[in-house]
Amino acid sequence: MTKVAESAVASLGMSPVAVQPLMVFAGHRVDAELGRVRLLGEHEVGPALLSERHRLRPESVRVIADHLDRAFPEYEGAFATRAISPPPQAPPQEELSDGLFDLDGLREAALEEALRAPIEQWMTFLHPDQVALVRRNWAGPARISGPAGTGKTVVGLHRAAHLAQRTTGRILYVTFANNLPRVQATFLKAMSPAVADRIDFRSLHSWSQEFLRDCGVSVRLHGERAQTAFSLAWKNVGRDSCLTEIDPAPGYWKEEIDHVIKGRGITSFEEYATVPRRRRRASLRRPHREAVWALYEAYEALRVERGVHDFNDVLSLALAEALRRTGQHRYAAVVVDEVQDLTLVGVRLLHALVGDTPNGLLLVGDGQQAVYPGGFRLSDAGIDIRGDRGQVLHINYRNSKEILDAALAVVAEDSFEDIDGLRTPGRRDVDLTYHDGHVIRVSKPTPSEHDQALLEALHSLPPGARADTAVLCPSMRAIGRYQRLLERASIPVCLLEHYDGRPVDAVKLGSYRRAKGLEFKRVYLPEHDATMPDGSRTPDAEVSETGRERNELSRSQLFVAMTRARDVLWLGSVNRPSAER
Numbered sequence: 001m002t003k004v005a006e007s008a009v010a011s012l013g014m015s016p017v018a019v020q021p022l023m024v025f026a027g028h029r030v031d032a033e034l035g036r037v038r039l040l041g042e043h044e045v046g047p048a049l050l051s052e053r054h055r056l057r058p059e060s061v062r063v064i065a066d067h068l069d070r071a072f073p074e075y076e077g078a079f080a081t082r083a084i085s086p087p088p089q090a091p092p093q094e095e096l097s098d099g100l101f102d103l104d105g106l107r108e109a110a111l112e113e114a115l116r117a118p119i120e121q122w123m124t125f126l127h128p129d130q131v132a133l134v135r136r137n138w139a140g141p142a143r144i145s146g147p148a149g150t151g152k153t154v155v156g157l158h159r160a161a162h163l164a165q166r167t168t169g170r171i172l173y174v175t176f177a178n179n180l181p182r183v184q185a186t187f188l189k190a191m192s193p194a195v196a197d198r199i200d201f202r203s204l205h206s207w208s209q210e211f212l213r214d215c216g217v218s219v220r221l222h223g224e225r226a227q228t229a230f231s232l233a234w235k236n237v238g239r240d241s242c243l244t245e246i247d248p249a250p251g252y253w254k255e256e257i258d259h260v261i262k263g264r265g266i267t268s269f270e271e272y273a274t275v276p277r278r279r280r281r282a283s284l285r286r287p288h289r290e291a292v293w294a295l296y297e298a299y300e301a302l303r304v305e306r307g308v309h310d311f312n313d314v315l316s317l318a319l320a321e322a323l324r325r326t327g328q329h330r331y332a333a334v335v336v337d338e339v340q341d342l343t344l345v346g347v348r349l350l351h352a353l354v355g356d357t358p359n360g361l362l363l364v365g366d367g368q369q370a371v372y373p374g375g376f377r378l379s380d381a382g383i384d385i386r387g388d389r390g391q392v393l394h395i396n397y398r399n400s401k402e403i404l405d406a407a408l409a410v411v412a413e414d415s416f417e418d419i420d421g422l423r424t425p426g427r428r429d430v431d432l433t434y435h436d437g438h439v440i441r442v443s444k445p446t447p448s449e450h451d452q453a454l455l456e457a458l459h460s461l462p463p464g465a466r467a468d469t470a471v472l473c474p475s476m477r478a479i480g481r482y483q484r485l486l487e488r489a490s491i492p493v494c495l496l497e498h499y500d501g502r503p504v505d506a507v508k509l510g511s512y513r514r515a516k517g518l519e520f521k522r523v524y525l526p527e528h529d530a531t532m533p534d535g536s537r538t539p540d541a542e543v544s545e546t547g548r549e550r551n552e553l554s555r556s557q558l559f560v561a562m563t564r565a566r567d568v569l570w571l572g573s574v575n576r577p578s579a580e581r
């Protein structure tokens with residue numbers, strides 16, 4: 001019955017996750033669950049329904065009831081239509097003063113409701129194409145891609161809840177960033193409380209550490225000591241090598257080890273000598289690759305000597321363990337969000353948990369929003385996504401044309417390679433939904449005037465607006481600076497690393513990277529162009545290949561930050577008079 005009802009409402013764009021089966025027993029007192037079905041006695045059903053969140057307006061209820069009348073003709077029609085009473089009148093003033101229903105409380109509830117509005121909207125209704133993806137049966141691994149704001153995460157969350165409703169197993173929902181899982185878990189709990197405890201929201205690294213602990217494999221993750229090992233290795237074999245001709249910054253070579261060598265699980269020079277270095281611009285000839293390999297070996301020797309692991313080791317150990325236990329994993333399905341940020345080892349690990357089982361692996365992401373160096377192709381990972389198992393979403397629900405145009409202008413010249421290996425131009429076609437929103441550009445001659453303008457803009461926000469406002473910065477240093485600035489101006493701040501998706505009356509502050517996958521009504525990007533190369537001063541030909549790669553990555557990060565804005569995008573710059581430059 002539930003499945004038939006799900007199909008019936010799918011044509012209205014209603015997610016199967018929004019359908020909650022109830023079985024009501026006349027003349028009994030019951031409140032129990034049987035799988036997904038809630039069993040209620042006739043006395044319990046009223047209070048149970050009233051305690052549910054209100055997601056539908058009365059008109060929507062009427063439309064759905066009419067539609068179900070037609071889908072289930074044996075039911076008596078028109079009952080639901082008659083049963084809908086007009087919204088209750090405001091209670092008399094005496095009732096409002098009894099503490100439980102005071103005016104302030106009501107105002108707060110209304111504010112919270114307004115803040116939740118966009119979320120409540122997509123918890124029930126999706127675009128019919130999205131509903132089809134949520135309900136689809138895939139014979140093996142599948143992938144959902146699409147430009148920023150096209151509802152990929154929304155589909156991923158509905159899909160996870162839908163699979164949880166259809167199986168008794170656990171679902172793993174993974175992202176690379178470690179603040180996103182908390183936010184997504186909060187949304188899912190509100191959307192589908194009945195299955196929330198069977199979906200594990202985890203960052204890849206925290207899950208891997210937990211998994212290794214459960215398998216009895218000891219891990220000594222120590223980022224700082226691993227970094228010291230690298231610095232020493234650079235001093236011993238890197239800084240006087242031919243690598244400095246290509247890039248004198250040790251950071252570039254650390255990324256090479258992290259994202260290319262260890263990120264791809266390469267263990268021999270023969271393999272590294274010919275590996276395609278995805279999304280890396282500098283071309284390395286054999287002597288350079290030999291020098292990188294010498295650096296890698298020196299780093300590994302020093303790391304092992306110190307008895308510590310780095311983040312890549314955690315994933316490699318977990319992959320080895322996962323492969324050893326093939327067929328014994330407890331997950332019915334794995335959904336990977338922001339998959340473009342994973343390393344090859346990371347994606348292989350998640351694939352190993354479910355293999356090619358039907359509806360097992362779902363990869364969600366967009367190569368244009370890659371904010372880390374390096375990358376992989378699905379074919380490198382042995383993941384075969386054929387036919388209708390690769391789906392692309394096209395409708396942007398988040399950004400207005402003005403905001404999206406401003407963001408696309410940043411990456412327009414940067415074509416990118418997605419995980420399917422296809423090269424895609426930076427300026428992509430998307431269908432926009434009607435959505436109001438605008439860009440405010442503020443340019444000041446000095447940093448203090450710029451900061452003053454930011455504070456004025458934040459101070460003039462209407463009450464309650466801070467909850468859906470973010471200030472995003474490109475670096476940790478800038479975050480520290482703006483945190484002090486805001487706090488000195490008595491503007492409450494919630495760092496993105498502590499944000500869990502629940503409304504809190506404070507401006508969110510964090511890095512462009514941490515803003516990944518999130519969105520806010522108002523986004524402020526102070527000194528947004530400070531790290532951007534100034535084309536007028538440095539012609540492209542004079543920039544090294546590694547410099548161009550860094551610039552491209554900075555532009556992708558700025559693009560991600562800009563596309564987080566739903567209604568207002570504030571772009572601050574400091575434009576010192578040219579004599580001062």
Ligand SMILES: Nc1ncnc2c1ncn2[C@@H]1O[C@H](COP(=O)(O)OP(=O)(O)OP(=O)(O)O)[C@@H](O)[C@H]1O
Pocket residue numbers: 118119121122125126127130146147148149150151152153154155366369396397398516517518519563
């Ligand atoms: N069918 C829909 N109707 C209305 N709004 C929708 C619909 N689907 C998604 N949205 C809204 O679009 C916005 C973007 O959705 P989501 O975060 O899932 O996109 P995304 O593709 O994952 O974005 P990004 O890649 O930029 O992180 C959200 O505000 C979401 O509520």
